[in-house]
Amino acid sequence: MIKTGLDRLVAFIALLALSPIFIIICLIIWIFEQKPAFFLQNRVGKDKIEFRIYKFRTMADGKITTLGNVLRKTGIDELPQILNILKGDMAFVGPRPLTMQDIVRLEWNSPFYSKRWSISPGIVGLAQLAPACNKKMSWFYDQLYLQKKSLVLDLKIILAATLIPFVGKTYVKKWIHGKRKV
Numbered sequence: 001m002i003k004t005g006l007d008r009l010v011a012f013i014a015l016l017a018l019s020p021i022f023i024i025i026c027l028i029i030w031i032f033e034q035k036p037a038f039f040l041q042n043r044v045g046k047d048k049i050e051f052r053i054y055k056f057r058t059m060a061d062g063k064i065t066t067l068g069n070v071l072r073k074t075g076i077d078e079l080p081q082i083l084n085i086l087k088g089d090m091a092f093v094g095p096r097p098l099t100m101q102d103i104v105r106l107e108w109n110s111p112f113y114s115k116r117w118s119i120s121p122g123i124v125g126l127a128q129l130a131p132a133c134n135k136k137m138s139w140f141y142d143q144l145y146l147q148k149k150s151l152v153l154d155l156k157i158i159l160a161a162t163l164i165p166f167v168g169k170t171y172v173k174k175w176i177h178g179k180r181k182v
Contacts, residue, residue: 043097054080094122
């Protein structure tokens with residue numbers, strides 16, 4: 001409960017601080033795409049309860065837009081999930097929330113995988129910072145996080161994720177896994 005309260009407090013402060021950036025991105029998307037700035041999708045959260053996730057729209061007509069490409073590379077497309085933290089659907093750090101179709105595709109619907117849904121999903125987790133992402137690696141890193149979770153680990157993950165908009169996901173992944181010096 002403490003982590004949830006802390007996540008919500010930090011999310012509120014972050015939303016206030018980032019609101020000018022949110023407004024600018026929303027306006028740019030609305031002007032150039034003539035569509036709502038947010039992409040909404042059902043995801044599976046803690047205890048396998050579905051919720052609606054918020055992201056900045058990065059695609060139009062099935063293709064990634066130019067702005068969408070920048071938003072994805074920098075991770076800025078994920079920032080609206082701060083609203084999900086405020087609502088209590090998510091945390092800053094935890095396993096990524098999946099769609100029900102993803103769970104079926106990955107074959108993670110059996111009781112063996114239920115531990116993954118014992119905590120709130122996060123905007124970022126160890127699996128997203130892994131050098132390679134596939135079914136086995138995602139499961140490995142989700143389980144590793146569940147075993148080792150602590151405030152210190154959360155802060156390390158948040159620090160790494162905070163660097164992404166400035167240096168890119170690829171650089172951060174290489175830095176975390178010792179393949180590049182900062």
